[in-house]
Amino acid sequence: xxxxxxxxxxxxxxxxxxxxxxxxxxxxxxxxxxxxxxxxxxxxxxxxxxxxxxxxxxxxxxxxxxxxxxxxxxxxxxxxxxxxxxxxxxxxxxxxxxxxxxxxxxxxxx
Amino acid sequence: xxxxxxxxxxxxxxxxxxxxxxxxxxxxxxxxxxxxxxxxxxxxxxxxxxxxxxxxxxxxxxxxxxxxxxxxxxxxxxxxxxxxxxxxxxxxxxxxxxxxxxxxxxxxxxxxxx
Numbered sequence: 001x002x003x004x005x006x007x008x009x010x011x012x013x014x015x016x017x018x019x020x021x022x023x024x025x026x027x028x029x030x031x032x033x034x035x036x037x038x039x040x041x042x043x044x045x046x047x048x049x050x051x052x053x054x055x056x057x058x059x060x061x062x063x064x065x066x067x068x069x070x071x072x073x074x075x076x077x078x079x080x081x082x083x084x085x086x087x088x089x090x091x092x093x094x095x096x097x098x099x100x101x102x103x104x105x106x107x108x109x110x
Numbered sequence: 111x112x113x114x115x116x117x118x119x120x121x122x123x124x125x126x127x128x129x130x131x132x133x134x135x136x137x138x139x140x141x142x143x144x145x146x147x148x149x150x151x152x153x154x155x156x157x158x159x160x161x162x163x164x165x166x167x168x169x170x171x172x173x174x175x176x177x178x179x180x181x182x183x184x185x186x187x188x189x190x191x192x193x194x195x196x197x198x199x200x201x202x203x204x205x206x207x208x209x210x211x212x213x214x215x216x217x218x219x220x221x222x223x224x
Contacts, residue, residue, distance in 0.1 A: 033212070042114075042200050042215025043153070088152065098213060099169075100145070100153035 004101050006089055012107040013079055021074040021104045023089035028069050030092055037086040037103070048092075079108045113137045114216035116201050122222045129188040131219050133201030141204040142184035143213065144168075144176060146197040153200065159184055160206065191223040 004025045013019055023032070031050040035043035047056050049065035049072060056063045060083075062075040072089055088103040114135045123129055133142065144156040145168075155168030157176040165176060173195060175187045188195055198220050202213040 035213075040218075042202070042218055043213075044215070045212045048212070092211065098211075099155070102150060102152040 004089070004091060004099070006101050006104055008104060009102060010105050010107075012109065015081060015108055015110050016078050017108075019076050019079060019106070021087055021089075021106075023072045023074075025070050025091065027091070030069075032065060032069075032072050033090045033092060033098070034063055034072070034074055035088040035090060035100075037088065039085070043086075043088060043100075076106075079106075081108045081110050084108050112217065114201060114203055114214055116199075116216040116219050118219060119217065120220045122224065123191055124224050125190075125192055127191050127223075129191050129221065131186045131199055131201075131221070133184045133186070133216055135182050135201075135203045135214075135216075137203055137205075137214060138181075139203040139205050139214070140181065141206045141211070142178065143202040143204070144174075144184070144186045145200045145202065146170065146195075147200060147218075148197050156186065156199075188221075188223075191221075193223045196221060196223045 006023050033048045034046045036046050037043040047063045052067045052069045054065045060077045064073050084107050086103045086105050088100050090098045090100055117132045140161045143158040145153040147153050154170050156174050157168050159165050159178045162178050177185050198218050200218050201216040204211045204213045
C-alpha cells in the first residue's frame with residue numbers, strides 16, 4: 001500500500017501571499033498528478049509530472065517532482081481568490097487506478 | 111455539452127430505499143470510475159471498470175453495486191441506502207494510456223439518506 005501524506009491539510013491566506021503544498025511518500029511513483037477541485041465541482045487535472053527533478057509551471061503555479069520520485073510540491077505565487085479550492089496530489093501506479101488522499105483545502109481571502 | 115454527465119444532481123431518500131446514480135460520457139473512454147467524497151476524507155474509489163466486461167471493486171465497495179451497460183454508461187446502485195452513505199458521488203472517465211492517465215470528472219451527485 002502506498003502511503004501518501006499531503007500537507008498542510010488546511011491553509012487560509014490573504015490575497016497576494018505565496019504558499020507551498022507538499023506531497024510526500026516512502027514509495028517511488030512512476031508519475032504524479034495534481035488536481036484542483038473548486039467548490040461544487042469535480043476535480044480537474046492541473047499537471048502530470050513524470051521525470052525525477054521535473055519542474056512544470058502553469059502561470060503562477062509551480063510543480064516539482066522530487067529527484068527520487070517520492071515527493072512533490074506545488075508552489076503558488078501571489079495567490080488570488082480564484083485559487084481557492086481543494087488541491088489533490090495523486091500518485092499513478094501501474095495498476096491504472098488513482099488513489100486520492102484528503103488533499104489541501106486552500107482559502108484565499110481578498 | 112458536458113463530456114461526463116451525472117443524474118440526478120441531487121437526491122434525498124430514506125433509509126432502506128434502492129437508489130441508482132447514472133453516469134454517461136461522450137469522451138469515448140474505456141475506463142470509468144465511481145468515487146464518493148466526504149468532508150475531510152478526500153475521494154474514495156468505490157468501483158472501477160476498464161472496459162464493458164471488466165468490473166473491479168475499489169476501496170469501499172461494500173453496500174454498493176455497479177453496472178456497465180455500455181462503453182458510455184456506468185451506473186452505481188445502493189441496494190438499501192443507509193445514512194452513512196450520505197455523500198457527494200463523482201463519476202470519472204479516463205483513456206487508459208498509462209504513465210499518468212488523466213481522469214475527467216462529472217459534476218457530482220449530492221446524495222442525502224435520511
